[in-house]
Amino acid sequence: GAVVSQHPSWVICKSGTSVKIECRSLDFQATTMFWYRQFPKQSLMLMATSNEGSKATYEQGVEKDKFLINHASLTLSTLTVTSAHPEDSSFYICSASPLGERDSPLHFGNGTRLTVT
């Protein structure tokens, strides 16, 4: 149980375009999902916390107008990288935990490899 699915698994886009990444909890509901970014050979860095039905909260240094987050339902959060640039190329990973289990294991998706050319 507790499967988190991300789509797409990889995407290549041209500089200046926007890319949307989906994160779905397949067999549980989640009011909160988290978006992480991971550069090669580095750890995961939290970008933002996605809250169902309300605005996302962003970590310091993360541009909210560039990384648009929408959490329209209890099973889906989307991250849109707007006006992407080569420096946005990274591995984006989402995570979620079941509703009401704040300190329960966080389950991660398999990530989305974004390459901006």
Next chain:
Amino acid sequence: GENVEQHPSTLSVQEGDSAVIKCTYSDSASNYFPWYKQELGKGPQLIIDIRSNVGEKKDQRIAVTLNKTAKHFSLHITETQPEDSAVYFCAAIGAGGTSYGKLTFGQGTILTVHP
């Protein structure tokens, strides 16, 4: 906020040997400490976790110990196998201030098990 330090950054062992990875954390209010295994091109997979009311937890070849007083926790893998080769991350969920409810990761350990 929470700060998690992980050592070593790389660890190379022979098949059958044990591997130990250590982490320290800064937020004394943190109460949940998971360990993740990440294979190339994939998301992190939870392998074991421990809560602050427990000092040790074991699951087959994997064990985790927690010392709340010293604010450190360790991952122990016994009888290592080549398929254990991966990047391992420790993490802590902060419970105070701006860290509340957020998972903070260590820097990761690249474990290589030689056949």
